[in-house]
Amino acid sequence: MPEPSSSAAARQPVDVSSYHVPVPGFAQAVLAPAAGRLLFVSGLTARAADGEVLAVGDPAGQARVILDALRAILTEAGAGPEAVVRTVTYLVDMRHHAAVHEQRLRFFGDPPPASTTVEVTRLYDPSHLLEIEATAVIP
Numbered sequence: 001m002p003e004p005s006s007s008a009a010a011r012q013p014v015d016v017s018s019y020h021v022p023v024p025g026f027a028q029a030v031l032a033p034a035a036g037r038l039l040f041v042s043g044l045t046a047r048a049a050d051g052e053v054l055a056v057g058d059p060a061g062q063a064r065v066i067l068d069a070l071r072a073i074l075t076e077a078g079a080g081p082e083a084v085v086r087t088v089t090y091l092v093d094m095r096h097h098a099a100v101h102e103q104r105l106r107f108f109g110d111p112p113p114a115s116t117t118v119e120v121t122r123l124y125d126p127s128h129l130l131e132i133e134a135t136a137v138i139p
Helices: 006-010 059-076 094-108
Strands: 012-014 029-031 037-044 084-091 114-119 130-138
Touching (some): 059 084, 059 094
Parallel strands (some): 084 114
Antiparallel strands (some): 037 130
């Protein structure tokens, strides 16, 4: 798991004892600074630079490809994974949640961003098993 950077303090979990989700690495809410620039990352899928779908049939592999693309976008914007305050993950099969969540935990470390995961009927390309969008606050 990556070591939190000094700017990881910008993403502070807010959890209350009256609500519990039995998923390790889940933040009920995330408090982020109001000062900074907001980066809204569109839904990313497991595609190469030429558009080829990668890791076909492998949800963990597709998650790694997507998170690598997210890292490249964050780097271009002057940030890293610690700047992400919220993600939404779309899965075509909720049975893939554990494999995808494991990759997410490795990528974001602790504390994690706020997140939502939903199952959808289909994504743009039938080879896509998941899609991830993100919101980041860049100081």
